[in-house]
Amino acid sequence: MTTTFDVLAEPARRRILDLLLERPRLVGELTEQLGLTQPGTSKHLRVLREAGLVRARPEAQRRWYELRPEPLAEIDAWLAPYRRLWTDSLDALERHLDTMEDDEE
């Protein structure tokens, strides 16, 4: 099974989402912006489609791709319980920053 996290792990796919956040785009447009080959773009779009993150609206032989944010809302929900760790008060963050002396590696 492919989760939304798996899909987002690919930088090109995040860039696609960023582009679609501005407005719907054609595959050719995305291909140019990303500097990928057209098949490469289509493959990523397929993954995004199957994950429910984008949607294609055919218009003649072209396809307008647009964003579908629901899966991102799920990510947001997963993140929610952690959010208090850096927003509750700044104390928590400061405490963490105080302990940054010795990172391994």
Next chain:
Amino acid sequence: MTTTFDVLAEPARRRILDLLLERPRLVGELTEQLGLTQPGTSKHLRVLREAGLVRARPEAQRRWYELRPEPLAEIDAWLAPYRRLWTDSLDALERHLDTMEDDEE
């Protein structure tokens, strides 16, 4: 380069974070909860450590692992511009749901 998204793409690692959200844990404890082998757990912990998501505090020959939420805050920041798509008003969401008739695949 390994991004936080790559790290979170692994379910076991998300489970580790969930467990550490409750409280710091020992490797053996995590191993038991996850049903993994001990080396498997240590490997995931190493990835999490190098990504800055957890931190080890040695105590004798044991190691307490604890959460470090900063990288999650970055994810949260990436997500921010999208958030309005599902929180602005429910209208946007409803419009999206209205168009869910024909999913491909």
Next chain:
DNA sequence: TCGCTGTATTCCTTGACGGCAATATGCAGC
């Protein structure tokens, strides 16, 4: 120093994924 416990690392194999090139499909106009 030795043995034990807890944790980390290494080696190996295997499966999944990205990129590329070639090809197939769908749709419009003539």
Next chain:
DNA sequence: GCTGCATATTGCCGTCAAGGAATACAGCGA
């Protein structure tokens, strides 16, 4: 129906990461 354009799919290859088994390392107690 043929041509052409926009997009999708397939096959191949190289890479990389996960999982398992075996082993190494560190710190404590005796």
